[in-house]
Amino acid sequence: MRLAWPGLILLVASCASSPPPPPVEETQIVPGVQTETQPPPPPEPEPLPSPSWFRRSDLMHVLDRGPADFLASIEQDPLVERGQFHGWIFRGWRDRRYAIANLRPGDIIVRVSGRPIERPDQFQEVWESLRAATELVLELRRDGQPVTLRWPIKD
Numbered sequence: 001m002r003l004a005w006p007g008l009i010l011l012v013a014s015c016a017s018s019p020p021p022p023p024v025e026e027t028q029i030v031p032g033v034q035t036e037t038q039p040p041p042p043p044e045p046e047p048l049p050s051p052s053w054f055r056r057s058d059l060m061h062v063l064d065r066g067p068a069d070f071l072a073s074i075e076q077d078p079l080v081e082r083g084q085f086h087g088w089i090f091r092g093w094r095d096r097r098y099a100i101a102n103l104r105p106g107d108i109i110v111r112v113s114g115r116p117i118e119r120p121d122q123f124q125e126v127w128e129s130l131r132a133a134t135e136l137v138l139e140l141r142r143d144g145q146p147v148t149l150r151w152p153i154k155d
Contacts, residue, residue, distance in 0.1 A: 053152040054136060067127050079108055085118045086110070087141065102149055104142065111139040 062070060073095030079086040087108040093099040103109075109117070113133060117123045130136065130153075138149040
């Protein structure tokens with residue numbers, strides 16, 4: 001068996017003659033502290049003032065656009081615990097036109113105008129009932145506490 005010493009010697013010689021690699025700079029990441037390599041998070045948009053009432057013509061415009069358009073403007077997840085539906089977790093608005101409803105990320109929407117919205121048919125019933133409603137009422141849980149948001153609908 002022949003050993004390839006000359007090749008090994010050339011490899012060691014080439015490693016020894018090349019400049020040393022640059023030192024690795026270590027960065028300690030501390031939770032909650034920004035480092036130079038992390039850009040700061042974008043500022044939260046200013047909340048729009050919540051109206052004290054809704055104009056029926058504005059509501060009809062939203063209703064005429066359909067539930068799919070509205071649902072595309074909102075980020076939400078179902079809240080299901082131990083196999084039971086408890087409401088929809090509001091995560092935020094994708095479309096700022098709707099961001100006047102005084103909802104906060106983390107709010108759990110339980111009922112709309114006194115009706116549950118667990119299934120698509122329930123949502124559709126609530127959607128259609130708003131055409132003749134005199135007020136819009138959202139029942140939700142905020143920070144574990146029940147909250148009711150109410151807006152009269154004016155012609």
